[in-house]
Each structure stands twice: as structure tokens, then as C-alpha cells.
Amino acid sequence: MNNSRRDFLKVGAAASAAVAASGTMTGAFAKEFAARTEKIPHASHYGPFHAHVRDGKIVDITPQLDSDANPTAMVKGLADRVMTDSRVKYPCVRKSYLEGKDAGDLRGKEEFVRVSWDKALDLAADAIKKAQAKGGNQSLYNSCYSGWAHPGAFKPNALAGRFFNQIGGAVGTSGEYSNGAAGPTNPVIVGDMEVYSIQTAHEQIIKNTKVMILWGADLYKCNRIGWFVPNHRNIDAYEEYKKAGIKFISIDPIYTTSASEFKADWIKIRPGSDVALMMAMMHYLYKSKKYDANFIKKYTHGFDKFLPYLLGKEDGIEKTPEWAEKLTEIPAATIKELATTMVDNRTFIAGNWSLQRAHHGEQVDWSIITLASMIGQIGLPGGGFGFSMHYAGGGDAASGKATVGGVPQGGGNKVNVNIPASRMSDLLLNPGKTVTFKGGKVTYPKIEVMLSAGSSPIGHQPDVNELVGAMRTLDTIITVDPWWTPTAKMSDIVFPATTTMERDDITQGMSYAQDRLFAMKKVVDARYESKDDYWIFAELSKRFGKEKKFTKNRTTMQWIERLYKRSYAKKKMKIQFDEFWKEGVVKYEVPDSARNFVRHEAFRKDPIKNPLKTESGKIQIFSEKFDAYGYDDFKGHATWFEPAEWLGNKKLAAKYPLHLVSPHPTYRVHSQLDNTWVQNVHKVQGREPIRISPNDAKKFGVRDGEIVEVYNDRGSVLAGVVVTNTIRDGVVAIEEGAWYSPDDASKDKTRCNSGQANLLTSSRPTSSMAQATTANTVLVSIKKAGVVQPNLAYSAPKIIEG
Secondary structure, three states: OOHHHHHHHHHHHHHHHHHHHHOOOOHHHHHHHHHOEEEEEEEEOOEEEEEEEEOOEEEEEEEOOOOOOOOOHHHHHHHHHHHOOOEOOOOEEEHHHHOOOOOHHHOOOOOEEEOOHHHHHHHHHHHHHHHHHHHOHHHEEEOOOOOOOOOOOOOHHHHHHHHHHHOOOOEEEEOOOOOOOHHHHHHHHHOOOOOOOOOOOHHHHHHHOOEEEEEOOOHHHHOOOOOOEOOOOHHHHHHHHHHHOOEEEEEOOEOOHHHHHOOOEEEOOOOOOHHHHHHHHHHHHHHOOOOOHHHHHHHEEOHHHHHHHHOOOOOOOOOOHHHHHHHHOOOHHHHHHHHHHHHHOOEEEEOOOHHHOOOOOHHHHHHHHHHHHHHOOOOOOOOEEEOOOOOOOOOOOOOOOOOOOOOOOOOOOOOOOEEEOOOHHHHHHOOOOEEEEOOEEEEOOOOOEEEEEOOOHHHHOOOHHHHHHHHOOOOEEEEEEOEOOHHHHOOOEEEEEOOHHHOOEEEEEOOOOOOEEEEEOOOOOOOOOOEOHHHHHHHHHHOOOOHHHHHOOOOHHHHHHHHHOOOHHHHOOOOOHHHHHHHOEEEOOOOHHHHHOOOOHHHHHOOOOOOOOOOOOOEEOEOHHHHHHOEOOEOOEOOOOOOOOOOOOHHHHHHOOEEEEOOOOOOOEOOEOOOOHHHHHOOEOOEOEEEEOHHHHHHHOOOOOOEEEEEEOOEEEEEEEEEOOOEOOOEEEOOOOOOOOEOOOOOOOOOEOOOOHHHOOOOOOOOOOOOOOOOOOOEEEEEEOOOOOOOOOOOOOOEEOO
16 A cells, blocks of 8 residues: 555545535535445444445544544554555465475465465365374364454354364364463462453542552553453543552563553563562561461461471572562562552552563462462452453443353364463474373374464464474465465465455454444455455365354354344343444443442452352462472462573573563554554564663664664564663563564575564473463574665565466
């Protein structure tokens, strides 16, 4: 799309109205101009919006202001996603694959051939049948565990799962990538994952909280997007936080957007040392007798088994503030002051998810829960902890009313193998290998066929060079996607899917508030030869004699209406589907009682009548279940383990003296929108920015605005320098999600021209227990980039007309 087109999209209908008002149009022409423009409701991870369509083209995107209190600029990029040249225009097959050659090593290196839909579908079905005959359904790998493609009911991962279940199943995923360490740990400790649970209501924070600890949590930035459709009312709540005079303390190597907005005190912790800080605070509280012994006795289990470790009687290391000072680089006096402040005031600890995406990440939430137990405010209004205040409007009062759900995956999966989310490369490279997982074991089968839909593993999985090598060992890779993502370019068969604005769908507002239903109406006709995911998987099912089982003889609109019938809007409000579809939105009232919600309040009031779903019914400071696993790197209580890769490792840090963190992006959902003009707001010379402190910039001889190479033993990337005082010395940050673009695609290992941080991250698991990602445990160095080639991340591969 050219610049003039982009500029027009940015200005859009507002400019058109201004032109009409200025008198440069005749009155008659202005009316005709407006009459030709249709306003169509739709919704996204960035908020609900109206698409303005004229002559079959999107001319503007405007937010649904009645449902979005504080719209973001990201919705403006959605039109560009439909029009971009990075669209997959028609079914394509990699040249050597089409010729029947076994040349997996050429994936990502050679051109594609345009084929018909029938040819591509037949090839995909034949590959799956061949794999079934060779190794059974466990030779099929459904890599589509992520549902972030869009917020609608027809999520590609659900449709892929539904297809595989019709034909006997496939190897899938256990757990997730976002909370791979906390997910298996927290339910045993406190009876709930916590990371997706309804949080203490904003109203209770405003009335009661005196101190809020932002432990890596960036509420402002991360709540710009949502799993469903954000309402952004949290921004208004945060203004009330400020007026309430809450004291904010940010424990983070970055001075985040939220820290800045809340004018937080900044504790510049060394990455990877958070658990050591927590241990020291707990040690100080115990020794000074400031901790809440009554809470520990009444509401927790196993403190007596944790205490010997804290006092150094187990390992000879007493977890004092002085001990932690050497690890965290936070003065012992500050550690004691922080602990005292939290005990002396009604304190809410806002945890995050990034800390558990690190080596021994299981220990982070467990340590926060143990610390909060010693403070003794769990279940009190405005006190305790929450791990979801930064996610999907955490703190919003919930309507409690039924929404619509999504198309179910159904039964039929006979393959009893699910791998931890971050073990993709391990699975592909090591058939027959057995790994420990949650107290049990998983043995990897030999994978022949991998299918990806609505996600790009080359982007969110660690150690991209390792993953690319692993993918080249497979017989067939099939991708269903609207765009030539890095994964699509590494595939054998690529199906062009429609974008959500080229089909109908339905969704809801927010994960917690659940206060809206949204019609995602088709905005424009499908471009090129793209087809809906539903059609694609139905056609694949047909080739196995399972089409009717997949579709249930329902069209997409019949599915949408069926899902709507489940909702409170239909059952209780008696709003007919046609009325909802015409208006595009239904609003639910949120009861006042929901604004009084305090997490764990019922447990606090009566732990006998309202026990937690744990071994003891209480908070497990010590878990006999976990202790019985017998792992060396995961114990029966929260434990400080030194990370394998961090600045405290003097030998490794001498070679790679910078700790890289890769926060969630400011202007994307993971890799979504990276191929739109919105990214121009922050890209540096077309590359992902790398934030670095002034002292480190001077030390490495790099300047603001120039391109540098960031590297370690696993790989290297090009990034654009942003020198800033908002990051501590010794730490650099590259936001995750940039599209991978090999500098020299002919080589097996080459630097990324775009700034994809996962070229640098390790596939090392968190521990023997969760086997989760350690993306935030990584050291790097930087140097001048030298001569750079154009960034081709958003270009389609060469395609031969078939």
C-alpha cells in the first residue's frame, strides 16, 4: 500500500466530513458522497469499531465510542491488514514439494508455485493420510494451540482442533505459552491458576489500597488489548487510583508506562533475582516479628517446613537482606524498608506473567503468594495479590451474564500425547525422547506432518534458528493464514484464509467484565482467492468423509445464531438474533454487587466453609504433592535457584554483558499488526527498537537512531537504537513479535533483519516440572551493524504461476 493510501486511511471519514463542510464539495455531491458510505460494526483485540466502506473498499476505521471508553490507535491499522501486499493471495505449494522431491532443507529458501484450491487441498489430505499410514495419528502435530488470531467464535485453532478430532486426533499442547510455569504451579498452591481469575474490583482498590506494588506489571500498556474485545475503562479507573493517593512502587528493570503514569518509586532490580528479593523480605519480616503469625497459622499450610530453608538451616545460606543485596543489586536497607512499607499499609501486589517466563519461573508466583501470606492481607479489601490486573481489564466489575462462547472442537481425539507449549523444537528434533512434566512423563512420537493456523510459531517459540532446523526435518508443513507470515514462508502448502473483516463472526466484550456481545459483520468481500477457515477445514474434512460431522450441516451464520441462543441476551433479555445482528451490539448491566468483589474474601471470612481447592484447603506454603515429585530443580516450597544465564554469572556476563528482556509490544498483539503502517510509530529504520541506557550506549559506542547487531551464541538480530533513561544499566529491551526476516535466506543460520527477539532466546525449560519457556533468561552483546540489506519481513516470497 502506498503512502498516500495509508495517509488517507489515517484521516479517513473525518477528513471527508471536513472537506464537505468546507464548501469544496457541492451540497448535492457531499450528500451523494456520504450516501455511498456504509458504516459496518466489527470488533477486534484492540477494541470494537465501525468500518466505513465505500464502493467496496474500507476508507476509514472509527471506534465504537459507546463501547470503548479510551480507544487506541491500533484499530486504525486493521484496514491495512486487509489491503497489505503481504496477503496470501491464492493456494501455494513449495516448488520442490510439488515436484515430489524430499527437500525439506529448502524450506524458507525456495519459491512457491500457485495451484488450484482442489490441488492444494488434495495434497494436504494426501500428506495427512500418508502420515497416518506410516505412524498413526500421533505422527500428526496440531501446533494451533494459540487462540489469539482474533476474538471471534471461529478461531482457527478451534477449527483446526475440530478437524483433527474428526479424523482421530493429533499431538497437541498441554498448558500454554503465556503462563506455562504458573499454570501448573498455582492451582496446587492456592487452588486456582490465578492468572486468569477475576481480580479485586477497581472500586475496592480505590477505597482501600494505600500501597500498590507493580511487580513487573505494566497495567496501562498491557490492557490496551484483550483476549476478547477491550472496553479500556480501566484507564478511567487508573485516574481514580491517582486521585486516591495510592503510593506506587515499581519493581522492574524498566521504568514502564504505568510506573511513569503513577509516578511510582522505581526499584531497579537485576533481572532474574526477584525470588531472592522476596526471600529476603520474608526473612526480614520473620526475624523482626513484623509478619502476620495469626494469618500463617489459620490460613496456610507448611510454613514450619519452609522456615528452615528461609533461615539457612537446609542449605547453609540464610536468606538475609544482605545476602539478597549481592544478587539483586538492591541495598539491604531498601529491602527492609520495602518489606516494612508493605506490612504497615494496606498493600496490593500486582504480579505479572513475564517473571515466570524465566529459568525456574515456577518459583515467582509461589514466592509472591508466600510473601503475601506473611503480610497477612489476602482476602481483605484492597490487599493481597493479583496476577491479572494487567490483563483483559483486570479489576473490572463482572456482569456475571452468559456470553456466546465459540465453535467447539468436539470429541474424537484418540492421541493421548500433549507436549508442553514451549517444547516444539524438542518434539520435532527428538522423537522417542521422554521428558518429565508435572510429576509424570511425556514421550515424543515421530512427527511427520505439522499444521499451523492462526498463529506463527516462528515468532513466539524460542531459539528461532533451532526451530527452523527442526521444521526442516518434517515431511510436510501446512499453514492456513491470511498473510505470508514467517511460518507460512517455511511451509510446504499454504492456504489463503480471509481476514475477519471478510467474513461474519460473533464475540463478547472483555474476559472479566463480559458486558457486551458484538456482531463482527462482514465488511468487504474476500480478496483474491482467500476462503474462510471454516470452509478450508470443512473441505479438508470432506476428503476424509467427515464433512457433515465437521459442519453439522450448519453454515457459519447458523453457527453464529446457535451460539447467540446460549447468551443471556437471548435467554433473559429476549433480544432476538435479527435485532442484535442489525444493531451490532448488546449491552449487559453490571450489578453493583460486582463492584464490591474482593478476591479470596470468602476464604478469609471462613476457611472451613470456603476452603481452597488445595491439599489442605489452605494456602500451600509447603506442598507434599510437589515434594513427592523428587525433582532437583523444583522443591516442596518456594526456592531461590540461580538462573543458568543472568548477569550474576560473571563468566558468561564477561562475554555477553547485557541482559535482554522482551516485553509485550506497545503497538501489536504479539506479531499481529507488524505488517501495517501502525508500526511506523515506533520502528527505527524499519527495525524493532532496542532500548538501552545512556551509560550502556556510551560504553558500547552506539547512538540513538542507528542500526546495531544484537547477538549471542544462538543467533543475531538487527535492531534500531533508542537511548533512554527508562531502562537500568546492564539491561536492553526488544519487544517481542517482530516478523522474522533472514538476512540471507540461502544460509541455514543467519541474522534476522527485522529484530525478532526469539533469535536470541533459549529453548531451555523452566524446570523438570513445568517445562515452560525461559524467554526472559538471556544474555547478549551488541555491536555496530555495518552494511545492512533491506528488511523483507513483509514481502511475499517469489511465486511461480502454475
